[in-house]
Every structure is written in C-alpha cells, then in structure tokens.
Amino acid sequence: MQSKPTTIKEIARLLNISPSSVSRGLHDHPSIGAVTREKIKQLAKSLNYEPNNAAILFQKGKTYTIGVILPELSEHFFSTAISAIEDEALKKNYTVIFAQSHDDYDQEVKLVEKMKNQRVDGLLVSISKDTSKFNHFEKLNSFNIPVVFFDRIPPFKNVHYVACSLESATVKAINYLLKKGHRSIGMINGPTTLFASDERKDGYMQAITFNRLKFDPSLIVNCDLTEKGTIEAANQFLNHKRKPTAIVAFNDYVALFLIKYFKKLNVINDFDIVSYANLPIISYIDHSPVASVEQYPYLQGQKAANILLDLMNSPNSENQAFYNTIVESDLIVNEGKD
Amino acid sequence: MQSKPTTIKEIARLLNISPSSVSRGLHDHPSIGAVTREKIKQLAKSLNYEPNNAAILFQKGKTYTIGVILPELSEHFFSTAISAIEDEALKKNYTVIFAQSHDDYDQEVKLVEKMKNQRVDGLLVSISKDTSKFNHFEKLNSFNIPVVFFDRIPPFKNVHYVACSLESATVKAINYLLKKGHRSIGMINGPTTLFASDERKDGYMQAITFNRLKFDPSLIVNCDLTEKGTIEAANQFLNHKRKPTAIVAFNDYVALFLIKYFKKLNVINDFDIVSYANLPIISYIDHSPVASVEQYPYLQGQKAANILLDLMNSPNSENQAFYNTIVESDLIVNEGKD
DNA sequence: CGAAATTAATCAAACGTTTGCGTTGTTTTT
DNA sequence: AAAAACAACGCAAACGTTTGATTAATTTCG
Numbered sequence: 001m002q003s004k005p006t007t008i009k010e011i012a013r014l015l016n017i018s019p020s021s022v023s024r025g026l027h028d029h030p031s032i033g034a035v036t037r038e039k040i041k042q043l044a045k046s047l048n049y050e051p052n053n054a055a056i057l058f059q060k061g062k063t064y065t066i067g068v069i070l071p072e073l074s075e076h077f078f079s080t081a082i083s084a085i086e087d088e089a090l091k092k093n094y095t096v097i098f099a100q101s102h103d104d105y106d107q108e109v110k111l112v113e114k115m116k117n118q119r120v121d122g123l124l125v126s127i128s129k130d131t132s133k134f135n136h137f138e139k140l141n142s143f144n145i146p147v148v149f150f151d152r153i154p155p156f157k158n159v160h161y162v163a164c165s166l167e168s169a170t171v172k173a174i175n176y177l178l179k180k181g182h183r184s185i186g187m188i189n190g191p192t193t194l195f196a197s198d199e200r201k202d203g204y205m206q207a208i209t210f211n212r213l214k215f216d217p218s219l220i221v222n223c224d225l226t227e228k229g230t231i232e233a234a235n236q237f238l239n240h241k242r243k244p245t246a247i248v249a250f251n252d253y254v255a256l257f258l259i260k261y262f263k264k265l266n267v268i269n270d271f272d273i274v275s276y277a278n279l280p281i282i283s284y285i286d287h288s289p290v291a292s293v294e295q296y297p298y299l300q301g302q303k304a305a306n307i308l309l310d311l312m313n314s315p316n317s318e319n320q321a322f323y324n325t326i327v328e329s330d331l332i333v334n335e336g337k338d
Numbered sequence: 339m340q341s342k343p344t345t346i347k348e349i350a351r352l353l354n355i356s357p358s359s360v361s362r363g364l365h366d367h368p369s370i371g372a373v374t375r376e377k378i379k380q381l382a383k384s385l386n387y388e389p390n391n392a393a394i395l396f397q398k399g400k401t402y403t404i405g406v407i408l409p410e411l412s413e414h415f416f417s418t419a420i421s422a423i424e425d426e427a428l429k430k431n432y433t434v435i436f437a438q439s440h441d442d443y444d445q446e447v448k449l450v451e452k453m454k455n456q457r458v459d460g461l462l463v464s465i466s467k468d469t470s471k472f473n474h475f476e477k478l479n480s481f482n483i484p485v486v487f488f489d490r491i492p493p494f495k496n497v498h499y500v501a502c503s504l505e506s507a508t509v510k511a512i513n514y515l516l517k518k519g520h521r522s523i524g525m526i527n528g529p530t531t532l533f534a535s536d537e538r539k540d541g542y543m544q545a546i547t548f549n550r551l552k553f554d555p556s557l558i559v560n561c562d563l564t565e566k567g568t569i570e571a572a573n574q575f576l577n578h579k580r581k582p583t584a585i586v587a588f589n590d591y592v593a594l595f596l597i598k599y600f601k602k603l604n605v606i607n608d609f610d611i612v613s614y615a616n617l618p619i620i621s622y623i624d625h626s627p628v629a630s631v632e633q634y635p636y637l638q639g640q641k642a643a644n645i646l647l648d649l650m651n652s653p654n655s656e657n658q659a660f661y662n663t664i665v666e667s668d669l670i671v672n673e674g675k676d
Numbered sequence: 677c678g679a680a681a682t683t684a685a686t687c688a689a690a691c692g693t694t695t696g697c698g699t700t701g702t703t704t705t706t
Numbered sequence: 707a708a709a710a711a712c713a714a715c716g717c718a719a720a721c722g723t724t725t726g727a728t729t730a731a732t733t734t735c736g
Contacts, residue, residue: 005481007692018716023694033714050455055692058396059721065435073424079417086411086438095435095456097403100424117388118433143343256622281617284594286624345722356686361724371684393722397691 006047015039066308067120068098069111071128071152077278077297078126081150084301085124092309094121105130112136116143122308126152129225132193146311148323150304151295155195160311160323162304166196166276169293169329170203170248171210173274176291176331177246178211182272186237186244187220188230188254197222200250216242225250230257238267246272249289252279259287274331283334291333300327344387353377364389404646405458406436407449409466409490415616415635416464419488422639423462430647432459443468450474454481460646464490467563470531484649486661488642489633493533498649498661500642504534504614507631507667508541508586509548511612514629514669515584516549520610524575524582525558526568526592535560538588554580563588568595576605584610590617593627601625612669621672629671638665 008026012019017036025032025040032040043049057063066089070078086096097118101108108128115123116139123145125137134154140147149161177185187204190197201220208215218240221233237244249255255275262268268287275282275289282288307323346364350357355374363370363378370378381387395401404427408416424434435456439446446466453461454477461483463475472492478485487499515523525542528535539558546553556578559571568587575582587593593613600606606625613620613627620626645661 008694009692019692020694020717021715023692024715027694031714036714052396052692053456054392054396054399054401055721056694058390058392058691058723059693061392061721063392073421074414074418076412076414076417079414080412083411083438086436090437096437097433097435098424099428100421118391256619260622279619281594281619281623284598284623285619286622346724347722357722358687358724359685361722362685365724369684374684390722393691394724396693396721397723397725399691 005052006044006049007052008049011040011043011047011049015043061119063119063121064093065095065097065118065120066122066124066305066312067115067118068096068124069101069108069115070098070126071101071103073098073100075278076280077151077295080297081126081301081304084298085305088302088305088309094309101128103129105133109136112140116140116145120145122312123147124304124308125149127154128152129191129194146308148304148308148311150300151297153195155198157324158322160307162300162307162323162325162327164295164300164329165326166199166293166295166329167203167206169276169295169331170200171207172331173248173291173293174204174207175211176333177248177272177274178207178213180246180272180290182244182246183213184216184240184242184244184246185219186240186247188223188233188247188249188258189220190223190225190250192222197250200248204248219244223250223254225254227257230254231261234258234261238265245270246274249273249275251276252282252289252292255282255289256285259285263287277332288334291331294330294332296327296329303327343390344382344385345390346387349378349381349385349387353381399457400459401433401457402431403433403435403456403458404460404462404643404650405453405456406434406462407439407446407453408436408464409439409441411436411438413616414618415489415633418635419464419639419642422636423643426640426643426647432647439466441467443471447474450478454478454483458483460650461485462642462646463487465492466490467529467532484646486642486646486649488638489635491533493536495662496660498645500638500645500661500663500665502633502638502667503664504537504631504633504667505541505544507614507633507669508538509545510669511586511629511631512542512545513549514671515586515610515612516545516551518584518610518628520582520584521551522554522578522580522582522584523557524578524585526561526571526585526587526596527558528561528563528588530560535588538586542586557582561588561592563592565595568592569599572596572599576603583608584612587611587613587627589614590620590627590630593620594623597623597625615670626672629669632668632670634665634667641665 008019008022012022021032022040025037026044068082068085073079082098089096099111101111105128108131123140125147137147149159151163153161153163174185187200189200204220205215221236223229223233237247249258252275255273258273259268262271273289274291276293277295282292303325346357346360350360359370360378363375364382406420406423408420411417420436427434437449439449443466446469461478463485475485485498487497489501491499491501512523525538527538542558543553559574561567561571575585587596590613593611596611597606600609611627612629614631615633620630641663
C-alpha cells in the first residue's frame with residue numbers, strides 16, 4: 001500500500017476551492033472565512049496532510065537547517081557540544097546537519113563548500129587543528145550565511161564566536177599549583193598554529209609574572225598532541241635542569257599519554273598533573289590529574305546555537321557588531337587525590 | 339555584496355540556449371554536443387555555479403538525506419557510531435540529520451514523525467530504553483522510507499537490523515571467568531524491557547549450562563542502570579549466600595559505579611569485573627575490569643549505513659528479505675591487570 | 677537520390693507551496 | 707442611491723531543476 005502523501009492541491013480539489021485558499025486556511029490567514037478554514041483543517045487532519053518540506057524550503061529559499069562542522073564527533077567534548085546544539089535547534093524547529101573535518105584542512109574547506117551548496121541557513125564551526133587560513137569562510141558572507149565559531153576559533157575578533165577563556169583558566173591552574181608549593185611548572189602546549197595554544201601560554205606567563213617569579217620559556221613545550229609527541233615533551237622535562245614538579249597538559253588525552261609514560265618510568269609520584277577536561281571519567285583513573293579545567297561543552301554549544309539562531313533571524317546582515325562570547329571556565333580540583 | 343547564486347537559467351540566458359540543454363550538458367547527457375557541453379561547463383565553472391539542492395530535492399522527491407535517531411549523542415558508543423554513519427553517507431553524497439530521543443519514548447515518537455515530515459530517504463534508529471511499542475515505525479513503511487535499526491533493536495526479526503551478538507559475547511565472558519576459577523558469577527543486567535538484557539541473560543545461562551553448572555537465577559539482578567540502582571544490585575551480591583567472586587556489569591557506566599562503590603567499601607579486590615565496552619579509556623582506570631566486550635560501534639554504524647543506502651536504492655520496496663546482520667563482538671582481556 | 681537513422685537541441689510540463697494582485701459579492705458609509 | 711469599504715476567495719506566477727516528447731538539421735545507407 002504505497003500511500004502518496006497528501007498535498008494541498010488534493011485538499012483543494014476535494015473541497016472545490018483553490019490551493020491558495022487551502023494554504024491560507026492552514027496558516028490562519030485573515031482573508032479566509034472561519035467556516036472554510038475549519039473545513040480545510042478538518043480535511044487536512046483526516047487525510048494526514050503533512051506539508052512537503054522540500055517544496056516549502058525551495059519556495060522560501062530557506063532550509064531551516066543549520067550546519068555544524070567539527071573536527072571529530074567521537075571526542076566527548078564535541079559530541080556533548082553538538083548534543084546541545086541539536087537540543088536548541090529542535091526548540092526553534094531547526095534541523096541540524098553535521099560533518100567532520102577529521103582535523104584536516106582540505107576536508108574542512110570541502111565541507112564548508114558542501115554546506116553552502118546544501119544551502120544551510122547558518123553554520124557553526126569548530127576549526128580543525130590544521131587550519132591556519134580562513135578565506136574559505138569568506139564566501140559564506142557574500143551568500144549571507146552567518147557563521148559562529150565555537151571552542152576552536154580563529155585568532156581574530158571580527159567574527160562571531162563562543163569560546164572558553166583558556167587564558168584565565170590557565171591562570172587559575174598555575175595559581176593553584178603555585179599555592180601547592182610548586183616552583184617549576186612545565187606545560188605541554190599544542191601546536192603554535194592553534195589559538196588555544198597562545199591562550200595557554202599567555203595564561204601561564206601572566207600567572208608567573210603576577211607572582212613575581214621568573215619566566216623560563218623552556219618550560220613550555222609545543223607538541224603535536226600525539227602519544228609520541230607527548231613522550232618527547234615529557235623527556236624534555238625529565239632532562240630539564242630545573243626539573244618541574246608539576247605539569248599542565250594540553251588536554252586529557254595528552255595527560256593520559258603522560259600518565260601512562262610516567263607510570264612506566266615509575267616517576268608518576270614525582271609530578272602533579274593538571275589538565276583540561278575533555279573526558280568525563282578522567283577522575284576515575286589511576287594517578288589522575290590533581291585538577292582539571294572544565295570547559296562546559298554543553299553550555300558552549302548552547303550559546304553558539306542561540307547566537308546563530310539570532311543572527312539568522314536578524315533582518316540586516318550588515319550588522320557590524322560581532323558576538324564575542326566568553327564562557328568562563330572553572331578549575332575543578334580533584335578531591336579524591338593528593 | 340549580496341551575490342545571488344548562479345542558476346541554470348542564468349547560464350542558459352548568457353549562452354542563448356535553453357535551460358534544459360544546460361541541465362543536460364552539465365550531466366553529460368549524450369544528446370548535447372561536445373562543443374556546447376564544454377561551453378556550458380566552462381561558463382558554469384567561471385560563474386561558480388552550484389546546483390540549488392533544495393530545487394533538485396523538490397523536483398526529484400528525494401532528499402538525499404538519511405535521518406538518525408539515537409538515545410544520547412554524548413555517549414561514546416553513539417557518537418562513534420554516528421561518526422561512521424556520517425563518513426559512509428558522505429561517500430555516497432548523502433547528508434545526515436540526527437536527533438536524540440534522550441531515552442524517552444514520547445520524544446522518539448515525535449522524532450520519527452519529524453523525520454518523516456522532513457522526507458528523509460531512510461532512517462537509522464537505535465531505540466530508546468523506554469520503548470516497548472513499535473507502531474510508530476509502521477507508518478514509515480507506507481511512505482516507503484526504509485528503516486534500519488542498530489545496536490538497540492526491537493525484539494523481532496521482521497525488520498532490518500545490525501547489532502552485536504551480546505549473547506555469544508556474554509558466553510565468552512562467562513567462559514573466561516569460569517576458566518579463571520570463578521564459580522559464583524553475578525550479573526548486573528539492564529531493565530527487562532531491553533532486548534539486550536535478554537541476550538545477556540541467555541548468554542549467561544547458555545555458558546553455565548554448557549559447563550554443566552547449576553544456574554542460580556538470583557545471581558542475575560535487573561537494574562535501571564543508574565548509580566543508585568547499581569549500588570542496590572551490588573548490595574544484593576554482597577549479602578548473597580553464595581557471594582559471587584566475579585561480576586558482569588551491564589555496561590561501563592555501571593562498572594564505574596560498581597568500582598567506585600566497591601572501592602569505598604574496600605572490597606574491590608574481592609571481585610573480578612567484566613564489562614561491555616562503551617568507553618575507550620576504561621582500561622586506564624584504577625581497578626579496571628579484567629575484561630571487556632568490544633561492540634565495535636564504528637563497524638556497526640558503517641554496516642547499518644551501508645544497508646540503508648542499499649535499501650534506499652533498491653527498486654522494489656516489496657522485497658521481503660530482511661537484513662539481520664550480526665556483528666561479532668570480542669572479549670578483550672585487559673592485560674595490564676591481574 | 678530519397679528514405680531512414682542519427683545527432684543536437686528545444687518545448688513544455690511537472691514537482692508543492694506561497695503570495696501579490698485581481699475579482700467577485702456583500703455590507704457600510706455619506 | 708451611488709460610492710466606498712470590506713470580506714472571502716481565485717488566478718497566476720514564481721522558486722530551479724529535470725525529463726519525456728518534439729522538432730530541426732545533418733548524416734548514412736540501400
């Protein structure tokens with residue numbers, strides 16, 4: 001039994017009125033009389049009429065769809081963020097489509113193009129690790145597709161973004177370690193291309209200088225965030241003349257590699273580790289970090305989605321004000337550990 | 339600079355030919371001469387022509403979109419599965435839209451309806467914990483929208499599905515524990531409404547009887563999978579006259595609750611725990627499970643997506659054969675522990 | 677050389693919905 | 707009683723693309 005979906009035309013035919021009247025009736029247009037309106041609605045209901053979305057989208061030139069491009073969905077941070085995005089979108093009856101760059105610049109460029117072709121009404125992007133050029137987003141501007149970056153954002157202010165202040169979070173982290181008595185603190189930072197790396201570095205320096213300590217640049221090591229890179233970084237610290245007693249890891253994955261390596265070398269107890277919270281169960285692991293920077297992915301996703309929904313429904317696209325939203329991050333001290 | 343996207347009409351006008359020729363030219367239709375074809379393609383390229391998807395979808399009555407409904411995207415299992423789905427869909431130029439039931443039956447019903455209205459070409463579903471009725475999927479049938487269930491599947495065979503054989507995996511797990519010398523093995527099972535609970539129970543019984551041991555039903559405890567429920571279940575085991583020496587946990591979250599509780603009671607060393615792998619870093623935790631059932635979420639997602647793509651492109655919908663695909667799961671023994 | 681086949685392109689309809697404008701018929705205002 | 711206002715609806719175009727049916731021009735073949 002292959003039911004063809006009911007159409008407005010069909011209803012019009014059965015009621016001997018014009019399709020336009022049916023359309024207006026269904027939308028409570030004032031120029032349709034109450035009796036006809038009710039007749040229309042009743043018949044529509046009894047025939048299980050559902051508007052053909054494709055037709056409406058085509059007609060209106062809007063898709064009621066927001067696109068999300070992110071590096072890797074299976075990372076907890078991003079799956080939580082997109083979960084929030086979807087929840088917010090659903091409230092406003094928008095649909096979410098997404099795609100993963102897998103941290104590859106070329107792929108990201110392609111996906112932006114694809115999203116544009118899909119005619120998304122707006123785009124949320126968390127940029128890939130490899131991305132250092134941003135002109136692939138410019139075309140969206142001319143097509144009037146607003147973009148909001150979240151978490152992994154470009155290093156300039158004239159875009160809309162939502163992100164955590166990793167700088168202030170890092171200050172908190174370093175202050176915490178200083179207060180615990182540490183005087184030599186290492187940092188495994190990310191690639192220099194990442195804005196997030198700058199922020200961590202800035203926070204580090206800010207905390208050090210604020211406390212009138214001398215800043216040793218060799219205590220900050222850039223790392224490609226792989227296990228191999230982490231081990232290399234760790235080795236630099238182990239051989240350092242002022243061997244650190246605490247280490248700030250770029251994220252929980254790095255922290256995991258580090259803990260694994262230190263356990264193997266049996267030096268795990270020589271270090272306090274602080275990390276940034278990507279994983280919910282990090283606190284369950286053996287020799288887990290003493291503290292962790294919570295970046296509130298759900299909140300970030302929520303805010304980014306709402307800003308985008310706002311932008312998509314604001315009339316003048318030539319609005320020159322940019323949303324630069326900072327979500328305060330908190331240092332969560334892991335109690336069970338010492 | 340508000341560029342309006344280039345259309346076929348525009349190209350046709352500039353070239354003084356008909357839109358249909360442009361369309362055919364772009365699609366390498368044989369009835370368009372080589373010279374015209376190239377002229378068309380060149381101009382299209384130089385004008386950055388991109389087909390208006392909404393128009394095509396509308397015209398063809400297909401959306402090239404597959405919908406995914408799952409309980410909770412932030413769970414690692416599902417984010418990995420949907421990550422695979424998206425990868426597969428992208429290969430065939432399909433787009434993925436998704437929505438979360440948050441394990442709520444009513445929400446699931448609504449989402450199925452919404453997906454139908456969005457005119458998805460096919461649907462992938464992992465059903466919610468609360469779902470015990472399945473008639474909300476029947477309507478899709480009459481609209482010729484194929485559905486493939488994955489992982490959390492309905493308890494009957496006349497649907498398409500991909501799932502792990504939790505039964506055989508559980509057999510492996512129990513056998514492993516028996517071989518380690520355990521004679522009283524507890525199982526924290528899920529709600530009886532879940533098919534997955536039946537499978538675990540069946541596997542348990544199968545392994546026990548195969549090894550000519552007597553089956554004690556009180557060693558299998560149903561649980562709502564919350565922390566509170568887990569503790570209640572644990573207490574039943576602790577007070578059991580044949581106190582188990584090993585426990586099979588429904589999933590890693592349950593295992594985490596259990597480990598936490600046992601650590602608190604300082605009885606963690608009295609038990610070997612086996613779990614089902616939802617979390618990648620479970621092996622890093624303190625007193626982690628001795629073994630873990632890997633359910634291959636990426637593979638499941640991949641297979642489910644490919645089956646769906648297949649169904650969507652198979653001509654006769656009245657095909658009575660159902661894909662019932664079982665992904666073999668493996669017992670991963672956690673080496674570092676003993 | 678004329679008929680048939682082939683090539684290259686056009687025409688027009690269709691997909692379902694929305695919307696500006698026009699057309700009735702009725703009621704109110706002056 | 708004529709003009710104006712209003713209520714309730716229909717007409718037709720439009721959105722961009724695809725596709726079956728046609729036409730016109732050229733080539734092939736007996």
